[in-house]
Every structure is written in structure tokens, then in C-alpha cells.
Amino acid sequence: xxxxxxxxxxxxxxxxxxxxxxxxxxxxxxxxxxxxxxxxxxxxxxxxxxxxxxxxxxxxxxxxxxxxxxxxxxxxxxxxxxxxxxxxxxxxxxxxxxxxxxxxxxxxxxxxxxxxxxxxxxxxxxxxxxxxxxxxxxxxxxxxxxxxxxxxxxxxxxxxxxxxxxxxxxxxxxxxxxxxxxxxxxxxxxxxxxxxxxxxxxxxxxxxxxxxxxxxxxxxxxxxxxxxxxxxxxxxxxxxxxxxxxxxxxxxxxxxxxxxxxxxxxxxxxxxxxxxxxxxxxxxxxxxxxxxxxxxxxxxxxxxxxxxxxxxxxxxxxxxxxxxxxxxxxxxxxxxxxxxxxxxxxxxxxxxxxxxxxxxxxxxxxxxxxxxxxxxxxxxxxxxxxxxxxxxxxxxxxxxxxxxxxxxxxxxxxxxxxxxxxxxxxxxxxxxxxxxxxxxxxxxxxxxxxxxxxxxxxxxxxxxxxxxxxxxxxxxxxxxxxxxxxxx
Amino acid sequence: xxxxxxxxxxxxxxxxxxxxxxxxxxxxxxxxxxxxxxxxxxxxxxxxxxxxxxxxxxxxxxxxxxxxxxxxxxxxxxxxxxxxxxxxxxxxxxxxxxxx
Numbered sequence: 380x381x382x383x384x385x386x387x388x389x390x391x392x393x394x395x396x397x398x399x400x401x402x403x404x405x406x407x408x409x410x411x412x413x414x415x416x417x418x419x420x421x422x423x424x425x426x427x428x429x430x431x432x433x434x435x436x437x438x439x440x441x442x443x444x445x446x447x448x449x450x451x452x453x454x455x456x457x458x459x460x461x462x463x464x465x466x467x468x469x470x471x472x473x474x475x476x477x478x479x480x481x482x483x484x485x486x487x488x489x490x491x492x493x494x495x496x497x498x499x500x501x502x503x504x505x506x507x508x509x510x511x512x513x514x515x516x517x518x519x520x521x522x523x524x525x526x527x528x529x530x531x532x533x534x535x536x537x538x539x540x541x542x543x544x545x546x547x548x549x550x551x552x553x554x555x556x557x558x559x560x561x562x563x564x565x566x567x568x569x570x571x572x573x574x575x576x577x578x579x580x581x582x583x584x585x586x587x588x589x590x591x592x593x594x595x596x597x598x599x600x601x602x603x604x605x606x607x608x609x610x611x612x613x614x615x616x617x618x619x620x621x622x623x624x625x626x627x628x629x630x631x632x633x634x635x636x637x638x639x640x641x642x643x644x645x646x647x648x649x650x651x652x653x654x655x656x657x658x659x660x661x662x663x664x665x666x667x668x669x670x671x672x673x674x675x676x677x678x679x680x681x682x683x684x685x686x687x688x689x690x691x692x693x694x695x696x697x698x699x700x701x702x703x704x705x706x707x708x709x710x711x712x713x714x715x716x717x718x719x720x721x722x723x724x725x726x727x728x729x730x731x732x733x734x735x736x737x738x739x740x741x742x743x744x745x746x747x748x749x750x751x752x753x754x755x756x757x758x759x760x761x762x763x764x765x766x767x768x769x770x771x772x773x774x775x776x777x778x779x780x781x782x783x784x785x786x787x788x789x790x791x792x793x794x795x796x797x798x799x800x801x802x803x804x805x806x807x808x809x810x811x812x813x814x815x816x817x818x819x820x821x822x823x824x825x826x827x828x829x830x831x832x833x834x835x836x837x838x839x840x841x842x843x844x845x846x847x848x849x850x851x852x853x854x855x856x857x858x859x860x861x862x863x864x865x866x867x
Numbered sequence: 868x869x870x871x872x873x874x875x876x877x878x879x880x881x882x883x884x885x886x887x888x889x890x891x892x893x894x895x896x897x898x899x900x901x902x903x904x905x906x907x908x909x910x911x912x913x914x915x916x917x918x919x920x921x922x923x924x925x926x927x928x929x930x931x932x933x934x935x936x937x938x939x940x941x942x943x944x945x946x947x948x949x950x951x952x953x954x955x956x957x958x959x960x961x962x963x964x965x966x967x
Contacts (some may be wrong), residue, residue, distance in 0.1 A: 515928050522935040529942050533949065542950050546895065549943050553902035554889050556939075557909060560932060561882060564912045564925070568875075573924045 393451040398440040398477065399466055400506050406433025407499035413493035426495040427477050433479075433499070438470045453512035454574060461711065461860035462510030465638060465720050468715050469631045470508070472722045473502050475835035480623045480730050482829060486733040487621075490532055500628070501527030505635035514563040514573040521559065521603075522634055525552045528628055532620040538786040544619025545610075551602060559599025564593030579646035593647065603636040604692045607666040617685035621782050622732055626725035630718035637714050640699060641707065645865045648702045659700040666693030667799040675805050680728055680739050683806060684721070687765055690803060691717050692730055694780055699791050701783040707861040709779035714847055715853065716772035718766075723839040724761040727754060732833065734823045744810055746819025749818040754825070756816045757840050764843045766807040767800055772847040874915035882908030899943045899962065906936045 410433075411427055418427060445463045450456065476498065484491055504523030511517055529552065537659065567573055569588040570581035573750035583589070598609070605613035617625050648655055670690030677683040695717070698709040731737055731754070748755040764771035778802065784793040848855050881904060888901025910929045917925035954961075 515924075516929055518928070519931055519935060522939065526939055526942055529939075529946070533946055537951075538952070539953050542946060542953065546943075546946050546950060549939070549946060550889060550898050550902065553899075553939055553943070554886070554905070557882070557885070557902060557905035560906070561912075562910050564909055564916070564928075567925060567928070568916050568920075569915075571920050571922060573928065795938075 389710050390453060393447070393449070395447050396449065396451045397446055397456060398444045399470070400503060401438055402433060402437040403503045403506065406430060406437070407496050407503060409433075410496040410499055414496060419490070422492050423481070423490055426492060430495050430499060431474060433476055434470050435473050437476075438467065440713045441466045441470065452587070455511060455516050457510050457512055459510070459860070459863050460856065461638070461641070461864060462506075464711070464715065464856045464860050465509035465634055468718055469502060469634060471506050471566055472627065472630045473498065473716060475726065475839060476623050476627045478829070478831035478835040479726050480621075482496075482733065482827060482832065483623050483729050486826075487535065489536060491774050493771075494531065494534060494624075495528050497527050501531065501627070502631065505631050508635045509638045512575040512642065514567065514575065517575075518556070518560055518563065521554060521636075521639075524632065525556065525603075528552075528616075528624075528632060531624040531627070532616055534624065535619075535621055538619070539785055541619040541621070542749060546614045548616040551609070555599045555602030555609070557599075558595050558602070562592045562594065562596030565589070565595065565621050568592075573644065574767075575643055579643070579650070584740045587846045590651075590833040591650075593643075593664060597640070600636060600640050600850070601662065604633060604696075605689050606642075606662050606692050606696060607669045607689070609668070609691050610666070613689060614685040617688065618679060618681045618694060622681065622725055622729035625685075626722045626729065629665070629721040629725060631720070633688070633692070634714050634718045637695065637710070641710055641714075642864065643708060644699060644710070652702050656700045656702060656787070656789065656863045659696055660789060663693050663696035663700060664792060664795040666690070666696060666760055667795055668693075668802075670798045671802040671806060675802065677806070678741055680744070681725075681742055681747055683741065684724055684728070687803070690799060691721075693766070693799070694777065694796060697796055698783050699785045700789065700792065700828070703783070703786055704861060704865050705779075705786050706783040708857055709776070709783040711860055712853065713776035715857070716776050716843075719839055719842050719846070720761055720764045720773060723766065723836065723843060724758065726832075726836060727761065729812060730754060730828075730836075731823065733827075734825050736821070737823065741810065741813070743820060743823070745813040745817035747814040747823065749819050750823040751825065754836075757836055759811050759814065760840050760843055762807045766803060770844055770847060772843055775847045775850060869920045871915065875912055878908045878912040878915070880896075880908075881905075881911060895947050898942075899940060899947070902943075903936055903940055906932055 384705050394677045410430060413425060414422065441463055444458055480494060503526055504527060507520040508517065508524060528547045529545050532548055535541040535543050565588050566578045569583050569585055569592060570578040573576055602609040620628060667690055670686050670693055674686035677686060695710055695713050698706050698713065702734055716726065737743060760771065764773040767773040767777040780796060781793055885901045885905030885908060888904065889898055892898055910932055913925040913929040917923060
């Protein structure tokens with residue numbers, strides 16, 4: 380067979396579409412090299428500042444590449460409104476992670492040069508995952524994100540709990556990737572193509588291959604996002620990981636792992652509307668109820684937030700079940716704002732963990748407002764946002780999910796959303812009550828607070844309120860993202 | 868039964884053996900090997916189907932699967948070494964228990 384027949388005419392890559400990824404890739408390699416060359420003392424300054432410069436440049440180049448839409452690399456890389464939106468938030472959150480990581484690791488009396496380049500590679504994987512329809516690219520970037528997370532989770536030297544979480548994540552992550560790629564293979568058998576758009580527009584006879592493929596593919600992604608009954612790794616991994624990494628996993632990880640599901644949502648619904656709604660709806664209901672009920676009995680704050688993360692996967696999946704445009708908008712909005720809320724709440728825990736004798740128990744939050752009034756106030760806002768109290772993004776997100784469900788008349792699912800929100804009041808409000816209405820249990824003092832941390836926390840807190848009060852800002856990004864996906 | 872179907876059935880068998888290993892076994896290295904067996908089932912399907920369809924996309928996919936699986940198992944073995952150093956062989960089995 381001639382090589383020209385196989386690949387068709389030679390196509391030059393439109394690198395401007397790929398610009399943000401290219402910058403993050405170069406940053407990652409530069410950090411990797413410098414980590415080998417530089418001495419210990421200069422690394423502490425050079426690595427964080429270089430990553431910050433790289434991410435800011437990439438953030439600016441998202442603005443440049445957003446003016447050009449379309450495919451490149453033979454249609455395997457797509458730059459559309461959804462990809463730009465995800466990239467903006469992934470880069471912003473990665474920047475805030477940098478602000479917390481240095482002091483967190485030095486409070487553990489250690490410095491990890493690996494952290495900076497693994498963060499960059501993971502971010503790169505998340506950005507590529509958010510912008511592709513090609514099964515091979517999805518597979519490779521999924522592995523890039525996952526392997527990055529395994530290494531970042533296991534980072535803490537001499538900590539058994541960190542290794543335990545990482546190993547559970549690795550085994551179940553490997554399982555999920557095997558399932559997802561097996562699903563991809565069956566879709567390839569059905570349509571003879573590895574592009575998701577072509578697969579779902581293809582009219583073939585072997586329908587059972589397509590069904591089998593979709594089922595395996597979605598089980599793989601359900602494992603990744605921690606939907607019940609595939610959630611076992613999530614609390615252990617979130618608890619074991621260094622807290623800034625947990626923040627990154629809960630925000631950017633969840634955002635990135637949901638995007639391929641969001642991309643096939645409008646494609647799949649033309650074929651299997653009723654089955655899709657029923658299956659995803661049942662999984663969503665189980666996830667919401669389980670996550671919230673188990674979170675009630677947790678004693679460790681990181682595990683509590685991990686179960687709350689499972690519950691939020693459920694809320695987002697509830698909107699995924701809706702077969703209309705409004706469902707897609709609710710999913711994208713809730714994903715983005717959940718990334719902001721989750722990052723903020725884990726960052727507060729990361730700061731508290733630096734205090735002397737802090738053990739992450741929930742009881743230790745009592746009377747926090749006397750010791751750390753600003754931090755307690757920020758944490759209260761995140762708790763209200765996760766609960767869904769009006770002036771915050773959580774309220775708008777849950778309202779959108781509810782609206783979407785009522786458009787499709789999925790009243791039973793809407794009832795489960797409300798019921799599980801009511802259950803979740805139990806633990807979110809308990810934390811606020813402990814902080815604001817109880818006497819202090821002990822003196823909590825966070826040493827060496829930096830400007831970068833304060834600035835990022837203030838930024839995330841303002842975002843938590845502003846994206847709800849002035850939703851036009853984000854809506855102008857969410858609406859085109861959803862419409863371009865449905866236009867296909 | 869066509870040759871294509873036979874190969875797909877064989878790959879399903881290989882995949883299920885791997886799945887069973889991940890779920891049932893308690894040894895860390897066996898669990899790692901089982902995830903690799905699952906991926907080999909995937910590779911077998913990809914290559915067999917390409918022969919029938921007369922395309923090369925699947926074979927390219929199988930190269931990616933092989934490479935990335937190697938990277939994953941490298942990380943996994945590194946983790947196993949770290950765990951054995953911290954807890955020894957006996958302690959390592961408590962990792963597979965679930966906590967709530």
C-alpha cells in the first residue's frame with residue numbers, strides 16, 4: 380500500500396490553534412531540564428517563577444488562539460469555544476496551585492522539584508483532553524493526566540497514606556483506562572473510524588458493537604470522575620495526596636475528565652435518548668445520595684471534601700442525563716464553578732495544615748474565627764457555595780441543573796437533587812457552626828503567610844460570588860461552547 | 868464463525884482474565900500485571916480487526932496502547948517498591964482493604 384494513499388494530501392499544522400498547549404509543553408520540558416541542572420537553593424525560586432511565567436503566557440495565548448476556530452493535525456485536535464473555556468480555568472487554577480505548593484511542601488520540611496514539571500505535564504494532558512474528538516488523542520491525554528496524578532499523589536516521602544492512595548488510584552485508573560480503550564476499540568469496529576464525530580454519524584448495521592463500545596467507554600469515564608459504584612479510589616487518593624495536589628485533582632482533574640463525556644453528549648442523544656437518560660439518571664441519583672450520606676459521618680476534613688466531590692459528580696451527571704441544550708449549559712457551568720469552589724476549599728485546608736499540631740480533624744475547626752478570621756470567612760463562603768446558598772455559584776449551578784431537569788420532566792431526578800442537597804446541609808452547616816458559634820478548642824496559628832496565597836484565595840472567593848452575581852461574564856463563554864457542540 | 872469473531876471472543880476472554888485478576892487478587896504486583904493483561908486484550912482486538920477492515924488506525928492505536936501501558940507499569944512498580952520499603956511484604960497487603 381502506498382503511504383500517500385493512506386494519509387492523503389500533506390496538511391500543514393495550524394500551530395496557532397495549538398499555541399497554549401505548545402507553551403505549556405515547552406514550560407514542562409524547560410522545568411524538567413532545570414530541575415536536573417540547578418542546585419537546591421536556586422531551584423526553590425526558579426522553578427515556581429518559571430512555571431508561573433509559562434502559565435501566564437499560555438493564558439494570554441488562549442486569547443490569541445480563541446480567535447481561530449477549527450481542526451488541525453488531520454482533524455485530531457479541535458479548538459472550539461468549550462476547549463478555550465476549559466483551558467482558561469485550568470490555567471487559572473494551576474497558577475493558584477503554584478501559590479500554595481511551595482510553602483506547603485516546605486512546612487513538610489522538603490522540596491520537590493518533580494512537583495513543578497509533573498504539574499505542567501498534567502495540565503498539558505488536561506488541556507489536550509479538553510480539545511479532541513480523536514480516540515487515540517483522548518486515550519493518550521487521559522493517560523498523561525492520570526499518570527501525572529499518580530505521581531503527584533505519591534509525592535510525599537515516607538508517608539504511607541500517600542502511597543496507599545496513589546496505588547489504589549493507579550490500579551483503578553488502569554482498570555478504567557483499559558475499559559475506556561476497550562470501548563473505543565468496539566466503536567472503531569462499528570464505524571471503522573477513530574473520530575468520535577464520524578462514529579456517531581455513521582449508519583452501520585452492527586449496532587451491538589456501538590452499544591458495547593459506548594457502555595465500556597462510559598464506565599471507564601465513570602471510574603475517572605468517581606461516580607458510584609466506581610468511587611472507591613477517590614477518598615483515599617484525595618486524602619493521601621498533598622493538599623495542593625488534591626485541590627488540583629478535584630478541580631482541573633474533574634473538569635478535564637468530564638469533557639469527553641460532554642462532547643459525546645449531543646452526539647449520543649440522537650440515537651439513544653431514553654436509555655441514556657435512564658442509565659445516567661440512575662447513576663447520578665446513586666452518586667448524589669451515596670456521596671452526601673457518607674460525607675455525614677466523616678471525621679477527616681479532606682475525606683469529607685472528597686465525598687462532597689463525589690456528590691458533586693452526581694449533580695453534574697444529573698444534568699448530563701438531560702437531552703436538551705439547557706442540560707449541556709448546566710453541565711458546563713457547574714463543572715467550571717465546581718472547579719473554583721473545590722480548589723478554594725482545599726486551599727484553605729492546605730493553609731491550615733501548615734499550623735502546628737493540625738491533624739485535619741473536623742473538631743479542630745471549632746472557634747476558627749477567633750484565630751484566623753479571614754480564612755474562616757473564606758471557608759464559610761466556600762461551604763455555602765458547595766451547599767448552594769443564594770449569592771454564590773453553587774446556587775446558580777443547582778438552579779440550572781433543576782431547570783434542565785424540569786425541561787425534560789425528570790421530576791424523580793430533580794427530587795433526588797433536592798433531597799441530597801438537604802442531606803448535605805448536615806455537614807456543610809456543621810462546619811460553619813463549629814467555626815462561628817463554638818469556643819475555640821486550641822490556638823491555631825499559620826506560620827509565614829504569603830501575599831501570593833492571600834491573593835489567590837481572595838481571587839477565588841471573589842470568583843465564587845461574582846460568577847453568580849454577574850453571570851453574563853461566564854455565560855458569554857458557556858453559551859457558545861454549548862451551541863457549537865449542538866450545531867454539529 | 869468468522870475469523871474476526873473468533874479473535875474478538877479470544878480478546879474478550881483475555882480481557883476478562885485481567886479484570887478478574889484486578890478484582891480478586893490481593894498481591895500488588897499481580898494486580899499490576901492484571902491491568903496489563905487487560906490492555907493486551909485490547910491490543911489483540913485492535914490488530915485483528917485491522918486485518919478485517921483493511922485499515923491501519925487500529926495498529927497505530929495499539930502502538931500507543933503498548934507505550935503508554937509501559938509508562939504506567941513503570942510508575943506502578945516504583946510505587947510498589949516504595950510501599951515495600953515503608954511496610955515490608957506483609958504490610959503491603961493492607962493497601963487493598965477499603966476504608967470509610
